[in-house]
Amino acid sequence: MMKDVKINSYQFLVLVIFFTIGSSILLVPSGLAQNAKQDAWIAAIFGTGIGLLVIWLFCTIAQWFPHLTFIQINNKLFGKWIGTIFSLLFVSIPFLYTTTLLAHSGTFLNIHALPSTPMVALNILMGMIIVMGVRLGLETIARSAEILIVVFFVLFLILVVFISPEIKFENIQPVYEAGTKKIVQSSLSFVAFSSLNAVILLMIFPAFINKTKQGKKPFLIGNLIGGIVVIIITFLCVAVLGAENTARQMYPGYELAKRINIGDFVQRIEALMAALWIISLYFKSTLYFYASVLGIAQIFNLKDYRPLTIPLGMIAIALSLVVYPNVIYQKNWDSTTAVSYSLSMGLFLPLLLVVVYAIRKKQLKKET
Amino acid sequence: MLKSIGILLIAATILWIEVPPLLEKKLKKELLVFAILLAIGVGISMTLGFGKSIPNPLDLLTFVFKPLNDVISLLLK
Numbered sequence: 001m002m003k004d005v006k007i008n009s010y011q012f013l014v015l016v017i018f019f020t021i022g023s024s025i026l027l028v029p030s031g032l033a034q035n036a037k038q039d040a041w042i043a044a045i046f047g048t049g050i051g052l053l054v055i056w057l058f059c060t061i062a063q064w065f066p067h068l069t070f071i072q073i074n075n076k077l078f079g080k081w082i083g084t085i086f087s088l089l090f091v092s093i094p095f096l097y098t099t100t101l102l103a104h105s106g107t108f109l110n111i112h113a114l115p116s117t118p119m120v121a122l123n124i125l126m127g128m129i130i131v132m133g134v135r136l137g138l139e140t141i142a143r144s145a146e147i148l149i150v151v152f153f154v155l156f157l158i159l160v161v162f163i164s165p166e167i168k169f170e171n172i173q174p175v176y177e178a179g180t181k182k183i184v185q186s187s188l189s190f191v192a193f194s195s196l197n198a199v200i201l202l203m204i205f206p207a208f209i210n211k212t213k214q215g216k217k218p219f220l221i222g223n224l225i226g227g228i229v230v231i232i233i234t235f236l237c238v239a240v241l242g243a244e245n246t247a248r249q250m251y252p253g254y255e256l257a258k259r260i261n262i263g264d265f266v267q268r269i270e271a272l273m274a275a276l277w278i279i280s281l282y283f284k285s286t287l288y289f290y291a292s293v294l295g296i297a298q299i300f301n302l303k304d305y306r307p308l309t310i311p312l313g314m315i316a317i318a319l320s321l322v323v324y325p326n327v328i329y330q331k332n333w334d335s336t337t338a339v340s341y342s343l344s345m346g347l348f349l350p351l352l353l354v355v356v357y358a359i360r361k362k363q364l365k366k367e368t
Numbered sequence: 369m370l371k372s373i374g375i376l377l378i379a380a381t382i383l384w385i386e387v388p389p390l391l392e393k394k395l396k397k398e399l400l401v402f403a404i405l406l407a408i409g410v411g412i413s414m415t416l417g418f419g420k421s422i423p424n425p426l427d428l429l430t431f432v433f434k435p436l437n438d439v440i441s442l443l444l445k
Contacts, residue, residue, distance in 0.1 A: 096425060185444040300401050307390055307402045310382050314409035318416055322424050337429055340436040 013218035020226025022284030035186035047187035048227030051195030196346030371417035
């Protein structure tokens with residue numbers, strides 16, 4: 001039942017774009033501007049570059065095992081017991097990030113759109129559509145992504161065109177004042193958010209693509225397009241709001257949409273623009289949730305992952321109320337532990353896979 | 369009290385939707401994992417419903433990754 005699912009490479013491209021943009025579009029500009037000040041956009045370019053290298057590593061691993069998901073690769077390379085331990089650690093990443101993204105969307109809506117609604121109600125609404133999407137399967141998610149990417153890019157173009165008269169080039173001068181070290185430092189959390197976490201796409205990438213050979217290109221191109229969108233948003237934030245203001249805002253992208261003013265007539269369209277963030281947040285959390293549910297099902301060797309969706313969704317919604325007690329905690333966690341967590345699961349674990357594969361290569365070939 | 373009754377009602381609905389097809393197909397392992405996860409979910413939700421706090425999983429991760437955090441901040445300073 002799980003084997004029949006196949007998506008084509010264009011659909012995968014769209015999913016990668018949404019995954020890369022995801023929560024980064026909402027949260028990354030302020031994180032980048034904190035250290036790199038007016039050079040935040042350079043840090044974003046730098047981060048995209050490093051991200052592409054990481055994605056290339058994932059593609060290489062995927063090409064060695066064209067029909068297996070990440071969990072199955074783990075089991076095959078490390079053996080049953082050690083593989084299961086690594087898989088359990090790996091599954092914790094998409095599951096915890098589902099809860100944090102639920103918390104992000106709840107907080108965002110609570111602050112900006114529905115202030116007197118309790119956050120649990122917003123989280124339940126978001127969680128319900130995520131569970132619904134995952135229950136309907138990967139093909140449904142991919143097809144709806146195909147439709148909504150058009151809406152997303154139209155809104156994005158409107159945002160970019162309408163805000164461009166407000167750009168003040170004094171805000172980004174002097175260029176490259178922060179220095180290389182500061183830029184690398186601040187780009188790290190962006191790399192962790194959008195590229196290192198893409199390791200969870202290895203649950204989809206080689207196994208569920210109809211033409212595996214062409215799968216590498218959309219992964220790289222999708223990551224690049226997503227990176228460019230984030231670079232543009234960061235540049236606009238710094239150029240319109242100024243570095244100090246960007247760093248101080250919780251959602252600088254939203255503040256950007258508030259500044260839109262065309263001839264004193266087109267203004268305050270930020271609620272429309274919020275659709276951008278809701279769409280990308282939804283797809284990112286759906287992909288996370290899909291990866292975690294499928295991962296758990298494969299660890300326990302189940303035939304179908306669907307029965308697990310609703311209980312796991314319930315746990316995720318309950319935890320989403322707990323994970324971020326306050327904003328300070330969230331900012332602190334995002335810039336320190338989230339980076340190390342993503343590094344260890346998204347970089348060290350794949351590198352370990354590469355090493356073990358190099359050692360066991362001949363033995364594995366004999367078996368097959 | 370009302371909250372916990374609500375959570376139990378939701379759990380009952382989930383059971384009502386999910387269990388019959390699983391029993392029909394005789395997927396015992398799936399049923400077991402499903403039941404454990406549902407129990408955890410109901411447990412966490414009930415605890416929150418009664419206004420008690422539950423441990424934050426991110427605190428555990430912060431504890432585990434403290435050494436790596438220190439190394440990274442040392443490397444970049």
